Amino acid sequence: MPGQLLVQPNPPADPSHLPDSVLDCRVRAGTASDITSTELASLDKFKRAVNYIAAAMIFLKDNVLLERKLTSDDIKPRLLGHWGTCPGLTLVYAHLNRIIKKTDLDALLVIGPGHGAPGILSCLWLEEALACFWPRYSRDRAGLTRLIAKFSTPGGFPSHINAETPGCIHEGGELGYALSVSFGAVMDNPYLVAVCVVGDGEAETGPTATAWHGFKYIDPVESGAVLPILHLNGFKISERTIFGCMDDKELIALFSGYGYQVCIVDDLPNIDKDLAGAMEWALGEISRIQHAARSKKPIVKPRWPMLILRTPKGWSCPKVLHGEFIEGSFRSHQVPLPEAKTSEEELQMLQDWLASYRPEELFTVHSTQGETEGAPISDVTGIIPVAREKRLGFRKEAYVAFQPLSVPDWMPFGIESGREASCMKTVGSFLSEVIKRNSTTFRIFSPDELVSNKLDAVFDVTARNFQWDVTSRAREGALLKFSPNTPVRAFIGIVHTMMVQYSKFVKMAHETEWRHDIGSVNFLETSTWARQEHNGFSHQNPSFIGALLDLKPKLARVYLPPDANCFLSTVAHCLGAKNYINLMVGSKQSTTVWLSPEEANRHCKSGASVWKFASTEEGVNPDAVLVGIGTEVTFEVIAAAALLRKLVPALRVRVVNVTDLMILGPPGSHPHALSDENFDSLFTPDRPVIVNYHSYPVEVKGLLYGRPNIERISIRGYQEEGTTTSPFDMMLCNEVSRYDVAAAAIRAGEFHNPKVTTVAHEMASYVTHLAKMDKKYICHEGRDPDGTFDTPVFEKK
DSSP states (O other): OOSOOOSOSSOOSOGGGSOHHHHOOOOOTTSSTTOOHHHHHHHHHHHHHHHHHHHHHHHBSSOTTOOSOOOGGGBOSSOOOOOTTHHHHHHHHHHHHHHHHHHOOOEEEEESOTTOHHHHHHHHHHTTHHHHHSGGGOSSHHHHHHHHHHTTSTTSOOSSOOTTSTTOOSOTTSTTOHHHHHHHHHTTOTTOEEEEEEETTGGGSHHHHHHGGGGGGOOTTTSOEEEEEEEEOSBOSSSBOTGGGOOHHHHHHHHHHHTOEEEEEOOGGGHHHHHHHHHHHHHHHHHHHHHHHHTTOOOSSOOOEEEEEEOOTTTTSOSEETTEEOTTSGGGSSOSSTTTTTOHHHHHHHHHHHHTTOGGGTBOSSOOTTOOTTOBOHHHHTTSOSSGGGSGGGOGGGTSOOOOOOOOOSGGGOOOTTSEEEHHHHHHHHHHHHHHHOTTTOOOOOTTTTTTTTOGGGGGTOOOOOTTOTTTTTOSSOOSOOSEEOOOHHHHGGGHHHHHHHHHHHHHHHTSTTOOOOBOEEEEEOSOGGGOTTOOGGGOOOTHHHHHHTSOTTTEEEEOOSSHHHHHHHHHHHHTOBSOEEEEEOOSSEEEOOSOHHHHHHHHHHSEEEOGGGSGGGGOSOSEEEEEESHHHHHHHHHHHHHHHHHOTTOOEEEEEESBGGGGSOTTSSTTOOOHHHHHHHHOSSSOEEEEESSOHHHHHHHHTTSTTGGGEEEEOOOSOOOSOOHHHHHHHTTOSHHHHHHHHHHHHTTTOHHHHTTHHHHHHHHHHHHHHHHHHHHHHSSOOTTTTSOOOOOOO
16 A cells, blocks of 8 residues: 555644654655556646646636737736635645546545636636536637636636535635535545645634544435645745745644644655655555454554655745745735736746647647647647546535435424424424434534534434444434524624525525535524523624625525424424525523424414414404514513503503514515515504514514615614623513513503503503513512513503
């Protein structure tokens, strides 16, 4: 087997104390002894061709085959693109082609340096993936001219990899997530290897730092493997990288500590032999680990391979400009010759740079019989796998990966109305059935918060599968991935930007004809500021709702189910949805079940409804409309309605619950937005509306903008108040308590009901007094008054 593991299983903490023989785990030139001279020649021509195209994409708008001396008119007016990472990406792509062709490997390539698009697009053009998915980029002169001239211009490919890029599963507009995406891609794909190139600048990000541990959750029996390649070229956009300042001993100590077998590839004069040997060694190690596990003799704490590829930044571009290094420095990160259009010196340097790839040896400049003008010669494409489905740009996992779930009927899991139940505990029982029906396509990723989020009913049908934990490794069934994430609210902001990047990928995929449906990402928020338990002010942040409201309306869905039955209905709906970002906000604590399963089903389908049981005269001709949006704040609205019926019986109120937040926007603002007629039928055309909202009031204000007569609507919500205190005190602190709602309703109703006018001041003052008394009790006793959260009883008039 090419290459060998020379790193001790448990190296000393201080890398300087490690013997050189242990630390030197580089695969030396010649270890891939079976690499042929034909393969080496083909690798060389492939790399020269794709590097030429990548560089030309950044600079040229004409003369794309360099058939004459470059002039200023051949240069784009605006130079955009990132050259520095491209030579390393094309090197990896070339060698993946070789190993796939040689071994019939099923591989997916995930690119962390997203702005390396020129390098990847050039490879895709050579293997004809661009021509297949984008016929205008045919593998001939016309297609090549269009690819080069239109890159980073209106109507062409953008400067970063996105859903328009064949073979791509990762939005490259933000660094940090490629490695996590790779581990997700191989789960339940036992024969797939995701090769993930991580830039050394990207490797400094928090998401990547955590993702290095991802292999510890990969079961070698049922899942594929990830081969991380740290592309260490030493520089970011304007300075050295942290990893670029680390020597071999430090790098090996670090990644060995993570649990990897590390192989450093950096023999530049013999880089093809070095990398070929490293890849064969890595695939051999992957095969060894998987074979042992699948033979029921699993390796304890298997050490998966990783490669560190050390190449110069901007390799093969001009060495020096104006006395400063370009190749091997940060100056090659983007455009190495930024004044090529206006400077004769830089134009000549560009001419020499492009000519150094000898394009006349790589492309058919003038067509002859049986040849296509502008196409690559056969020696250039000789390294590309023959079978199209094996080529990196054609991998079906990249564009037909979505598998619909078999979602069971949720109604049998419903709770009788009038009882109390935890939304999450009820959902946990439902998810147990989902797991039984979808044992190889549905998994939960919630290794720590699962029990506290009260989803532990799933343990009745499955088990944890944490490979580095002696109590849970090598077990059938797994809590590893699950389309709904279940984060504590305070921590959900950590995945904010990941959610945004996924939404961008979904948007572009939806607009790309050849992309198939993409699974929705579903978020469950369960630990809310309203029931913060032991968490104080520092843990309260409902801003994730606002993050979704900023997305394209066709992508975002925000649901705030008011009880367990509504939550069941919503989860079942979201598990069957596709191409969306769904957020479901509820409570893991027991709360009143207001609606029967049948009522909840109708309520969730409509997105909102009048709750007649809590309204006076079933909500007909109200003086004020009370609206609850969210579990706990809706409880306060119901409690306020009961209090008003007792204290101010003349006040007519209509109680409305909104479970689908997006219905509030004006017509056309969102697919779920109510028409003005339906909006008025719920909230009346002209009566005061008091909204008690789970999150920041400004979010509802933004949604309502554009609705007529919105000045009649007042909104209460989270005000960044509260610490470790009682649940009801949190309501009081943020002015969303039943007393705040009741007082606002009295003051609003006095303008429409003379019977209320005469008692409005007295009753509103009394209600405010009740709030102060409860606040005093809480401060003195350290708990809420008895009966605070008992289901309200409505006295008949």
